[in-house]
Amino acid sequence: MGKAAKSNPDRSVEQSEPTQRSAAATRTRILESAEAEFAVHGFDGVSVRQIALRAEVPVALINYHFGSKDGLYRAIFVARAPMIVDERIAGLRLAYMETDPDRMLELVIKAVLVPNLHMRSVEKNSNYARILAREVADPKAMERGIIQEFFDPVAHKVIEALKKALPDRRIEELHWGYQMMLGAMVYVMADIGRIRRLSDGRCDPDNDIEATRHLVTMLHAALKYGRVPAAD
Amino acid sequence: MGKAAKSNPDRSVEQSEPTQRSAAATRTRILESAEAEFAVHGFDGVSVRQIALRAEVPVALINYHFGSKDGLYRAIFVARAPMIVDERIAGLRLAYMETDPDRMLELVIKAVLVPNLHMRSVEKNSNYARILAREVADPKAMERGIIQEFFDPVAHKVIEALKKALPDRRIEELHWGYQMMLGAMVYVMADIGRIRRLSDGRCDPDNDIEATRHLVTMLHAALKYGRVPAAD
DNA sequence: GTCTATAGCTGGATAGAC
DNA sequence: GTCTATCCAGCTATAGAC
Numbered sequence: 001m002g003k004a005a006k007s008n009p010d011r012s013v014e015q016s017e018p019t020q021r022s023a024a025a026t027r028t029r030i031l032e033s034a035e036a037e038f039a040v041h042g043f044d045g046v047s048v049r050q051i052a053l054r055a056e057v058p059v060a061l062i063n064y065h066f067g068s069k070d071g072l073y074r075a076i077f078v079a080r081a082p083m084i085v086d087e088r089i090a091g092l093r094l095a096y097m098e099t100d101p102d103r104m105l106e107l108v109i110k111a112v113l114v115p116n117l118h119m120r121s122v123e124k125n126s127n128y129a130r131i132l133a134r135e136v137a138d139p140k141a142m143e144r145g146i147i148q149e150f151f152d153p154v155a156h157k158v159i160e161a162l163k164k165a166l167p168d169r170r171i172e173e174l175h176w177g178y179q180m181m182l183g184a185m186v187y188v189m190a191d192i193g194r195i196r197r198l199s200d201g202r203c204d205p206d207n208d209i210e211a212t213r214h215l216v217t218m219l220h221a222a223l224k225y226g227r228v229p230a231a232d
Numbered sequence: 233m234g235k236a237a238k239s240n241p242d243r244s245v246e247q248s249e250p251t252q253r254s255a256a257a258t259r260t261r262i263l264e265s266a267e268a269e270f271a272v273h274g275f276d277g278v279s280v281r282q283i284a285l286r287a288e289v290p291v292a293l294i295n296y297h298f299g300s301k302d303g304l305y306r307a308i309f310v311a312r313a314p315m316i317v318d319e320r321i322a323g324l325r326l327a328y329m330e331t332d333p334d335r336m337l338e339l340v341i342k343a344v345l346v347p348n349l350h351m352r353s354v355e356k357n358s359n360y361a362r363i364l365a366r367e368v369a370d371p372k373a374m375e376r377g378i379i380q381e382f383f384d385p386v387a388h389k390v391i392e393a394l395k396k397a398l399p400d401r402r403i404e405e406l407h408w409g410y411q412m413m414l415g416a417m418v419y420v421m422a423d424i425g426r427i428r429r430l431s432d433g434r435c436d437p438d439n440d441i442e443a444t445r446h447l448v449t450m451l452h453a454a455l456k457y458g459r460v461p462a463a464d
Numbered sequence: 465g466t467c468t469a470t471a472g473c474t475g476g477a478t479a480g481a482c
Numbered sequence: 483g484t485c486t487a488t489c490c491a492g493c494t495a496t497a498g499a500c
Binding site: 040041042044045095100132133134136137140141145147148152154155156159165171172175176177178179180182183184185186187188192193194195197198199202210211213214215217218220221222223224225226227228231 | 361
Binding site: 255258290291292293296297363 | 465466467468469
């Protein structure tokens with residue numbers, strides 16, 4: 001007691017309950033720390049110890065709340081995926097209200113790009129954006145089936161919308177078009193400096209307005225004018 | 233000697249030189265196994281033990297020949313990067329010979345895409361193509377500086393060529409265009425099944441002719457018609 | 465150059481007190 | 483629900499015989 005008695009009153013109160021926290025708050029702390037660590041280092045590049053350290057919780061709590069490292073990773077998507085999926089579906093709904101096919105096409109592209117590129121630019125959500133980008137591009141990550149489970153359904157809806165906006169295209173062209181859109185988007189989302197470095201600072205992925213403006217315009221032109229006839 | 237004397241003659245001959253191999257052959261075996269393992273599991277997802285097991289060499293030889301796991305990874309790029317870089321520079325040379333800016337633009341895009349997409353489709357090289365795709369897209373991998381060291385120089389040459397083919401564009405547009413190209417290409421290179429799954433088998437990244445045809449056509453249209461005026 | 469054996473850590477997960 | 487202590491499997495890297 002000697003030491004505590006010598007501290008000022010404020011300090012002793014702080015120390016009497018060093019980690020008093022609700023269970024829900026603990027789960028949230030762990031999830032946020034996990035997002036931050038996975039975003040920078042990837043699934044295999046992070047230990048649960050690092051995550052626990054950042055969250056200032058004992059390691060055992062991670063397994064208590066999430067079962068395993070895999071369970072924790074998956075919990076991030078369970079918590080976050082609906083946000084993106086719902087925004088995209090809402091964007092598609094707006095696209096379907098357009099009567100001009102050309103305007104519809106632009107809105108379909110925006111429905112795909114805007115939720116992700118905007119999310120990336122918001123500090124609070126940028127970590128999840130990076131994890132998602134990694135999960136989409138990483139062959140190993142695909143084995144976990146997260147993308148398939150959470151995002152394949154809305155991907156099919158996007159293809160459907162493209163078909164309506166570009167009724168005279170072969171289905172192959174629409175699929176390749178979708179892959180091109182997604183690749184361009186994911187590459188920008190995943191970036192941690194190369195785009196800025198190569199462009200000498202002229203392109204900034206964190207500026208979602210400019211990134212979206214350029215990508216949407218170019219992808220719109222790609223789909224509108226890039227006709228690829230059947231091979232034979 | 234007692235045990236060997238009891239075996240049949242064939243067996244004793246086999247065991248007398250169980251792994252006779254030249255040093256160069258050993259290095260090659262290790263590099264090939266490393267490519268295969270890194271391609272599927274990523275740098276952190278593979279142990280040098282797995283690589284040694286696949287190559288059928290003792291673990292110690294990996295550190296003897298390549299110094300460390302990092303050294304082995306880097307050695308893959310030292311051996312392979314020139315192939316892609318040289319092909320791309322050769323493609324740019326062809327592009328510069330075109331007098332029609334429109335034809336030149338198409339050849340610049342092909343100079344970027346064809347070496348990689350073709351490599352991916354060749355069984356012997358497809359593993360390296362996947363590693364490269366991962367290295368380009370993975371934030372963690374970027375810390376190793378391999379992309380910067382091996383590929384930034386040729387990236388600048390591509391931007392230069394784009395500037396010549398599209399002389400009336402702002403430099404920002406060219407850079408965003410390059411990022412779009414690269415993202416689309418890398419996404420196709422990295423894929424291990426999603427594209428085929430989503431398209432119900434209609435799009436096949438292993439068919440480099442078709443993949444190139446679609447992507448080049450669309451990206452050409454994107455750059456040619458996707459004009460993005462300055463923001464203010 | 466090759467190989468065995470092992471040093472020296474760090475990883476995910478858990479048992480059991482509170 | 484929380485936390486400490488710990489298990490033990492796996493890792494990279496190397497020492498030292500051949």
